[in-house]
């Protein structure tokens with residue numbers, strides 16, 4: 001089985017590359033001289049990221065893609081393969097934050113979230129996988145969310161999709177053992193990106209920079225861990241919640257980990 005390789009000269013597809021974590025990951029991979037295929041819907045934003053990647057010395061291809069469309073995802077994977085003749089890494093980062101209170105939840109909310117956060121990831125994984133299996137070498141990296149480890153109030157549609165994606169990845173990772181194809185699921189807590197730009201959060205779950213997630217992804221390409229949870233407080237909270245979900249719920253309630261849009265709930269430390 002091939003040993004872990006740095007991204008140098010490897011073909012890396014990054015979805016959600018126009019903004020936030022995907023953008024930071026593309027730039028971090030470019031700094032390691034990866035070949036980058038950048039995907040998202042906003043072509044102008046992708047071109048800007050591609051220019052930054054090229055300035056860092058990497059090859060970069062822009063492929064405007066709506067990941068909720070299987071046909072567009074197939075075109076994305078084919079474009080990368082046609083250009084470089086292999087697919088080494090997929091970073092499935094495209095996502096949307098769909099929230100709804102349980103009493104107002106609709107099937108449409110769930111469908112909207114699943115379309116991008118679950119199927120948008122799964123289409124990419126399943127289209128890239130045959131190339132990786134043929135090569136007996138490849139790494140699928142899914143950016144899900146700490147929410148998939150501990151759902152928060154209001155986040156039902158988002159969590160349902162992220163938990164489905166991480167659950168599927170957990171099974172596939174074990175199915176693929178020994179094939180040369182690796183899967184890492186990344187579970188970031190709050191990250192300072194437009195996705196949650198208007199959401200205020202308590203100091204205990206302060207937003208981390210997208211570059212921190214990008215650095216963790218680049219490291220994961222070397223170490224191939226099954227999972228990455230970040231930052232440290234999120235790992236700690238995950239262990240607490242695993243031992244006692246009741247205690248986990250209590251922390252969420254008291255610390256208002258779900259965040260808020262306006263004003264500050266009583267007892268919350270303002271950032």
Ligand SMILES: NC(=O)c1ccc[n+]([C@@H]2O[C@H](COP(=O)([O-])OP(=O)(O)OC[C@H]3O[C@@H](n4cnc5c(N)ncnc54)[C@H](OP(=O)(O)O)[C@@H]3O)[C@@H](O)[C@H]2O)c1
Pocket residue numbers: 015016017018019020021022039040041042043045065066067068093094095096097116120143144145146187188189190191192193194195196210
């Ligand atoms: N920010 C956080 O606190 C946080 C925490 C945990 C996990 N995450 C996850 O990290 C990932 C990246 O989010 P972010 O925080 O970097 O948010 P962001 O800055 O809003 O980026 C989201 C990216 O997804 C792309 N996207 C959305 N819908 C798409 C679609 N239908 N087809 C193709 N691309 C689509 C967007 O590009 P276009 O609009 O150009 O299509 C954009 O590039 C998401 O999966 C998110 O769930 C974020």
